[in-house]
Amino acid sequence: MIFLRQLGSRSCHLFSFSDYVNLDEISLALDPPRRCDYAFVSHGHSDHVARHPAGLASPATVALVQRRYKSSGLTPLDFGETRLRGNHRLWLVPAGHVLGAAQLVVDRPDGRRLIYTGDFSMRPRLTVPAATPVQTDVLIMECTYGSPRYVFPPDDEICARIRFFVERALDDGVTPVLLGYSLGKAQEAMALINRLGYPVIVHPTIAELADVYQRFGVEIGSYQVLNGPVSPGHVLIAPPSARRDRLPAHCRTLYLSGWALDHSTVYRLGVDEAVPLSDHADFSELIRFVEAVQPSHIYTTHGPPSFADYLRRLGFNAQPLGEHQLALL
Numbered sequence: 001m002i003f004l005r006q007l008g009s010r011s012c013h014l015f016s017f018s019d020y021v022n023l024d025e026i027s028l029a030l031d032p033p034r035r036c037d038y039a040f041v042s043h044g045h046s047d048h049v050a051r052h053p054a055g056l057a058s059p060a061t062v063a064l065v066q067r068r069y070k071s072s073g074l075t076p077l078d079f080g081e082t083r084l085r086g087n088h089r090l091w092l093v094p095a096g097h098v099l100g101a102a103q104l105v106v107d108r109p110d111g112r113r114l115i116y117t118g119d120f121s122m123r124p125r126l127t128v129p130a131a132t133p134v135q136t137d138v139l140i141m142e143c144t145y146g147s148p149r150y151v152f153p154p155d156d157e158i159c160a161r162i163r164f165f166v167e168r169a170l171d172d173g174v175t176p177v178l179l180g181y182s183l184g185k186a187q188e189a190m191a192l193i194n195r196l197g198y199p200v201i202v203h204p205t206i207a208e209l210a211d212v213y214q215r216f217g218v219e220i221g222s223y224q225v226l227n228g229p230v231s232p233g234h235v236l237i238a239p240p241s242a243r244r245d246r247l248p249a250h251c252r253t254l255y256l257s258g259w260a261l262d263h264s265t266v267y268r269l270g271v272d273e274a275v276p277l278s279d280h281a282d283f284s285e286l287i288r289f290v291e292a293v294q295p296s297h298i299y300t301t302h303g304p305p306s307f308a309d310y311l312r313r314l315g316f317n318a319q320p321l322g323e324h325q326l327a328l329l
């Protein structure tokens with residue numbers, strides 16, 4: 001599909017999209033899933049990272065990528081600093097997703113601004129501040145939970161449900177196991193469980209990344225690394241990929257994900273319970289973010305194409321990114 005929007009003689013090439021956004025004018029690939037000559041990596045989740053020879057990311061993301069891949073060609077760009085690429089000015093603002101997650105702000109030489117959110121959230125959490133909305137002309141945004149049925153409960157309620165799960169499991173004499181991605185969700189769970197006053201044991205892959213969190217000054221509390229049987233009274237935090245037969249024999253599992261709002265999640269994943277602790281924006285946050293940013297053009301990605309319909313009904317000029325798309329302004 002070719003998309004063309006022209007404003008008289010001021011028409012300019014913004015970006016192309018295949019399975020990732022490419023700012024062709026300055027040869028900058030945004031979160032490409034495979035090796036590119038020069039890339040912006042918004043955060044350290046594996047579907048956003050590849051072995052690029054050069055590129056930029058926040059210092060924490062560079063550290064997380066180095067920890068996972070042992071090396072990285074990325075150059076750190078701190079929040080508040082700027083970098084020139086061609087005659088475009090690049091800077092980063094927090095995305096509120098996981099440690100180091102950043103939105104990329106591109107100030108073009110024609111005075112127009114483009115922002116690429118990467119994964120983001122508007123809720124401040126224990127380990128990550130909320131995303132910073134910055135006004136822009138063009139917004140390329142993720143919309144994972146871009147359907148009205150995905151509205152998360154208040155943080156207090158989520159915390160209470162996790163506490164209830166842990167208390168009940170311990171009362172029943174079984175090990176409570178919280179399952180969450182080893183980057184981001186697990187560290188948030190560590191901070192939360194520490195705050196609730198229970199001793200924490202984590203899977204080694206989680207500990208490795210928790211170490212980076214602590215190096216960047218994030219308080220996640222104390223923890224032990226799993227190395228044998230789990231002592232009674234402890235809460236185990238493990239990645240969802242942890243095999244059931246590697247978990248304690250007498251345990252109860254709680255899956256931490258926004259997808260917990262889908263009733264099928266518990267059965268689909270074979271877990272005992274699920275709670276919608278998420279590091280993505282829910283539907284209401286997505287709308288709130290767009291209203292704060294006030295873009296003249298919106299391109300949505302990583303979510304239901306129908307989210308763009310909701311935005312259009314609110315009066316925004318929005319469309320989902322399609323394959324082989326060329327965006328001109």
Ligand SMILES: [Zn+2]
Nearest residue numbers: 043045097119
């Ligand atoms: Zn992510």
